[in-house]
Amino acid sequence: MKNRDVDLESVIDRYSDMLYKICFLILKNEQDTKDVLQETFLIYYTKKPKFENEEHKKAWLIKVSQNKCKEFLRFHKRHAALPLEDMEETLVITDGLSGSDKEILSLIWDLDYKLKSVVILFYIEGYSVNEIADILKTSPSAVKKRLQRAREKLSVKYKREVAYEK
C-alpha cells in the first residue's frame, strides 16, 4: 500500500467541491464533470506547480478546470447536457430553494458557456472583474461585457432585475 500523498489529499479535500459545483453547472452532467476534475487534479499531481499562496492555487485550479471544460464542450458527443428538470430525476439540486431561486438557477443553467462562466466566477465565487479576466485569459472589458449580457438575459427572462455590483 502506497503512503498517502498528504498534499494531493489536502488539495482534493479543499477544492474538489468548489470545482465540482462550477464544472457541473457548466457541463450539466455528472460523468463529464468527474472526468474534468480527474484531469485537473492529475495535472496538479504530475506538474506539482508552485504557488504564491492559497488564492493563487485556487485560481490556477479553476483555470485548468475551465480549460478542460472547454475541451469537453468542443468534443462533446456521448454524455448529454441535461435540462435541470431532467437532472433532478436522479440528483437533488433544488431541494430547499425558494421558487424564485429555482428560477434563477434554471436560467443560469441555460445560459451559454461564455456568459455562464463569468456569472459563476463573479457572483458565486466572488472574483473581481480583473481576477476573472486573468483566470479566463481575456480582457476586463470582455468580462464586463459578458456580465452585462448575462444580466440582460437573466433580467429579460425573469422580468426582474438581477443585481450587479461592481
Place this chain on the structure above:
Amino acid sequence: MKNKINKDLISNIEISDDMKEALYINCLKNRSTADFRFKYSGLLSVLIMVAVFGVFSIGASAAIITFWNRISNMDDEEYTSYVAEVDADTFISTDEGFSRELTLDEIKRIIELERKYYDESVFPEKIMPHYQTRDEMSDNELAYVVSDNLVYLPQKEMDDEQLLEYIDHDAKKRYVNIQELRAEGIEPGQGMALESTPLTDGSIEAKAKKAADKYLKDYYNLVTDDSWIVLVDIFDEEEDRYGNIMTLGILHYYQLGTGYATSYDVYLNADDMSLLLIGEAGYGSILYSKNYTFAEAEEYVKECEGKALEAVKSEFGLENPDSIKYDFEGFNLEDGKTASINYEMKFDERIVYAEVRIEDGEILYLSRF
C-alpha cells in the same frame, strides 16, 4: 442592491466522499480519463514533440509529416492572429464559436474531406481570413471576425474549398491553443497520440488489442488499417463499481479529424479478455442512418429492446432483467429526432446499458462496466 445569485443556489451540488477518494486514487495511479475527446490535443502534443526532436517514428506517413509542416510553419502574422483568436474565446464551445450550425450535409462532407486533408495532404488553396470587423467581409465568405469573436460561415452551404479552410482553421487553432497552454505549464490533455501505442508481441497490451480487434470485427465489421490510431491502456488492480478487482484494458480507435467521424471504444477485463464495454461514437455513426421523431421511435422500442436483450445475453450471459428503462439518443441533431434507443437494464444490483440503432438494429453501445 442585494445580490440574488449566490453560493446558496448551488449548495445541493456536492461531490461525494467516494468520488473524492476515486480522484485521489486515480491521480496516484497517474490515470487520465483517456477520453476520446482529448484526442486532438494528444495528437498535437505528439506533433510538437516530433518538432522538438526532429524525428518521426517508424510508421508516420508522409502525409502526416506534410500536415505537421503545414501547421508548425505558419508565418508570424498568421500565428499571431490565431493566438488572438484563442485568447479571445477561451471558453467558447463549438456551437458558440460560429455564426450558424453546420448542416448535416456539411458535416458529412467534412468527414470525407478531412481524410483527404490528413491522409492525402489535400489542403485548401487559401487560408481562412481574419478580419477586424464584419464590414471587411465579402458576401458568403468564410472568415473569422475579431470584433465579434466569431467565425462567420456563409449562409449557403460551404463548397469544398471552404470546408478545407474550415478543417485547416480547426487544426491550426488547436495547435496554437496547445502551445499557449503549454507555455503556462498546462498539459492540454493526456492519453491520446498521433501514433498507436507500440505493442510488443506477447504483451498484455498486444493481447488486448487482438481481442478488441475481434470484438470490433464482430460488432461493426470494422478492420482497422494504418490510418487508425489505436491507443491501449492497461490498468492493474482496477475496481469496478461492483467491487470486482481486475486488470482493465481500455482501447480507443480513431482517425485524425474534427471529431465528427466515427470512433470506437473497447473496455476489456484483460485477465480473461472478456468484454466490458464496446461503443461507437461520433456523428459518423448516425449521419448516414435514418432519423425518427420520438413518436415514430416509440413504435420501435420493443423491436430494438429484443436486439438489446439478445446482445446482453450473448455477450454477458444475462437474461430476464428485473427492470428496463429506455430513452432516445438525439446526439444534438434536430430536436425531437432520434436515430437510436438506449436501454438501461437492471439484473439484481448490476446495471447494463445497450444502445440500438433503430434503422438496422445495430448495437452502438454495450456496457456492463
